[in-house]
Amino acid sequence: MVEVSATPERRSSARGWVIYAVLGVFVLVYPFMRFQVGPLQVDFTFPYTRHLFILIFLYALTAQAWNILAGYCGQVSFGHVAYFGIGAYTSSMLLMNFHLTPWIGMLAGGLAAIALALVVGIPTFRLTGHYFAIATLAIAETVQTIFMNWNAAGEAKGLWLPVMKDSWLNFQWKSKLPYYYIALALLCLVYLATYWMERSKLGFYFRAIRDDAVATSSLGVDILTYKLVALSMSAFFSALAGSFYAQYVLFIDPFSVFQLQHSVLVVLLATFGGVGTYWGPIVGTAILIPVSEFVRIRFGGTGGAEDLIVYGVLIVLIAALEPAGIVGIYRKHIRPRLFRREGMIDVHDMGQAAVD
Amino acid sequence: MAFFQPEIFFQIVISAVLVGLIYAVIAAGLSLIFGLMEIVNFAHGEIFMWAMYSTFWLFTLLSVDPLLSIPINIVALGIFGVLVYRGVIRRALGGPMLAQMVITFGLATFLRGLAQKLFSPDFRMVPHPFVEGRVELFGISLGLPQAVAGVGALIAFLLLWAFITRTETGLCLQATAQDKQAAALMGIDTERMYALGWAIGLACLGVAGALMANYYYVFPMVGLLFGNISYIAVALGGFGSIPGALVAGIILSLVEHVAGWFVPPLKYAAVYMIYIVIVVLRPQGLFGRS
Numbered sequence: 001m002v003e004v005s006a007t008p009e010r011r012s013s014a015r016g017w018v019i020y021a022v023l024g025v026f027v028l029v030y031p032f033m034r035f036q037v038g039p040l041q042v043d044f045t046f047p048y049t050r051h052l053f054i055l056i057f058l059y060a061l062t063a064q065a066w067n068i069l070a071g072y073c074g075q076v077s078f079g080h081v082a083y084f085g086i087g088a089y090t091s092s093m094l095l096m097n098f099h100l101t102p103w104i105g106m107l108a109g110g111l112a113a114i115a116l117a118l119v120v121g122i123p124t125f126r127l128t129g130h131y132f133a134i135a136t137l138a139i140a141e142t143v144q145t146i147f148m149n150w151n152a153a154g155e156a157k158g159l160w161l162p163v164m165k166d167s168w169l170n171f172q173w174k175s176k177l178p179y180y181y182i183a184l185a186l187l188c189l190v191y192l193a194t195y196w197m198e199r200s201k202l203g204f205y206f207r208a209i210r211d212d213a214v215a216t217s218s219l220g221v222d223i224l225t226y227k228l229v230a231l232s233m234s235a236f237f238s239a240l241a242g243s244f245y246a247q248y249v250l251f252i253d254p255f256s257v258f259q260l261q262h263s264v265l266v267v268l269l270a271t272f273g274g275v276g277t278y279w280g281p282i283v284g285t286a287i288l289i290p291v292s293e294f295v296r297i298r299f300g301g302t303g304g305a306e307d308l309i310v311y312g313v314l315i316v317l318i319a320a321l322e323p324a325g326i327v328g329i330y331r332k333h334i335r336p337r338l339f340r341r342e343g344m345i346d347v348h349d350m351g352q353a354a355v356d
Numbered sequence: 357m358a359f360f361q362p363e364i365f366f367q368i369v370i371s372a373v374l375v376g377l378i379y380a381v382i383a384a385g386l387s388l389i390f391g392l393m394e395i396v397n398f399a400h401g402e403i404f405m406w407a408m409y410s411t412f413w414l415f416t417l418l419s420v421d422p423l424l425s426i427p428i429n430i431v432a433l434g435i436f437g438v439l440v441y442r443g444v445i446r447r448a449l450g451g452p453m454l455a456q457m458v459i460t461f462g463l464a465t466f467l468r469g470l471a472q473k474l475f476s477p478d479f480r481m482v483p484h485p486f487v488e489g490r491v492e493l494f495g496i497s498l499g500l501p502q503a504v505a506g507v508g509a510l511i512a513f514l515l516l517w518a519f520i521t522r523t524e525t526g527l528c529l530q531a532t533a534q535d536k537q538a539a540a541l542m543g544i545d546t547e548r549m550y551a552l553g554w555a556i557g558l559a560c561l562g563v564a565g566a567l568m569a570n571y572y573y574v575f576p577m578v579g580l581l582f583g584n585i586s587y588i589a590v591a592l593g594g595f596g597s598i599p600g601a602l603v604a605g606i607i608l609s610l611v612e613h614v615a616g617w618f619v620p621p622l623k624y625a626a627v628y629m630i631y632i633v634i635v636v637l638r639p640q641g642l643f644g645r646s
Binding site: 128 | 390396414446447448451452453454455456457458459461462463464465466467472473500524576580584585588591595621622624625628629631632635636639640641
């Protein structure tokens with residue numbers, strides 16, 4: 001029997017809350033921060049510094065959406081961009097044809113993505129492992145081809161969303177500030193949903209399916225239904241990100257919103273941070289996106305793809321040295337030194353079984 | 357829908373089979389690697405792109421004809437295969453499936469970025485290879501480079517097949533694929549077989565890349581299309597099955613070309629859909645072991 005020492009745990013969890021609170025306050029006030037440290041002038045009120053965080057929130061949102069299906073439920077998808085694109089196109093087409101506010105369009109996009117998820121999921125969940133992964137890739141490419149040839153969706157030319165007055169109803173602003181908080185809110189939404197899922201029966205079913213689908217099925221769990229639930233959740237949040245992207249950029253075309261590279265990027269971000277872990281997608285995004293932006297600005301601007309080179313090297317390194325990602329490194333090497341906890345089980349650790 | 361004309365139809369079928377044979381060689385390399393160690397090399401398309409660049413630069417800088425670059429490509433890509441296996445892939449062997457996928461994705465991203473950095477995103481082509489022009493055969497007009505590429509791919513495929521089924525080393529490869537531990541107990545150096553599998557798998561790309569660069573554009577993104585087709589061909593044929601790669605490569609190419617005749621913009625959608633339909637009906641692929 002392992003003796004559970006109460007004091008360090010209480011202290012560490014209090015410390016945890018302090019870290020969350022500091023991070024929370026930081027992201028809330030970040031777009032207004034402007035101060036001077038010695039000779040260094042720090043100013044985050046520029047549109048670009050805000051844009052960088054919007055990118056991080058958006059990618060972390062899609063990475064976590066992918067993580068729900070692939071990390072927790074073990075169904076590796078390489079075609080998640082299909083749901084992102086469906087979200088972008090649904091809200092944009094509803095706005096342009098029916099003048100429907102993008103807020104409702106966003107919801108409709110999420111529902112359309114769930115519909116696609118069910119249509120796609122029922123046949124393809126018969127497949128496992130690599131066969132499933134390649135099927136998702138094939139479906140995403142098919143959806144891209146359809147949109148490239150669909151007249152009402154602007155074919156390969158894409159859609160230019162009308163520029164409208166700044167308002168909440170129109171989901172358009174000249175400033176980046178509202179976009180910043182909306183992206184942050186969407187990210188919080190997917191994290192709350194994941195938090196709830198992790199602790200509910202659903203999360204246990206997902207992890208059981210991932211770890212041993214046959215055993216789970218023999219215990220009476222209807223695995224097809226639960227895989228569909230995981231895919232629907234995942235598709236819904238990916239689509240929200242897509243609608244947000246459409247409103248933020250105001251231009252979508254099949255090449256940008258159904259880009260295969262984007263599916264791969266989402267996989268890389270989540271895996272870099274730690275697949276099947278709660279914080280992995282945010283950690284991976286918060287590291288890789290600024291790195292890629294920095295490399296692009298520092299060396300790039302000539303189409304030289306230096307950011308891709310750095311990305312590739314980082315991904316190969318992390319997958320070769322520590323498949324559990326940055327969160328895995330933290331758990332194995334950093335946390336044991338920071339907090340000495342024995343016999344404590346962290347609910348987040350249960351997501352770890354697949355990668356250990 | 358276009359009016360059905362038999363001569364055009366035969367023309368399309370012959371062209372499709374010629375391209376399908378190249379798909380088959382690309383997919384066979386992928387399938388061989390998968391059969392050995394259950395890893396899908398998602399950098400396959402990018403390595404193919406590098407093989408095409410190798411042929412292109414040999415021609416541009418040293419005036420080596422694309423067809424003569426085949427043996428050079430085989431050696432170069434074979435060595436590269438061993439390096440990739442030893443340097444990168446081996447580290448992910450014991451890891452989870454996702455880590456193995458991601459490591460090859462990382463490699464693909466790196467290779468594509470590097471090609472774009474070094475060679476720029478321009479489309480390039482070998483201007484006047486030794487084999488060019490067209491031939492007439494039974495009323496069917498074929499590009500000579502395409503015909504040579506198809507025949508060359510067929511020869512490469514048959515040589516690969518003969519190597520795997522007729523030579524002792526080939527049988528050792530098969531034994532390792534079937535049961536690594538049993539093979540090791542029989543005195544087969546499975547570690548060497550893995551490296552050899554990567555060498556042969558990428559050497560296939562060397563051949564296919566040289567044949568393709570004889571008449572097709574070379575650019576950093578060219579690997580995406582050929583990569584996708586090869587993943588689908590391997591899954592359709594059944595992971596690890598070499599004959600499956602041949603049949604699937606030709607089926608996919610036929611679907612692509614026939615669909616491209618009737619509804620040009622949707623030809624790749626047809627390719628992807630045929631994969632989904634067949635695999636949903638037969639989840640282990642056409643020739644796969646379930």
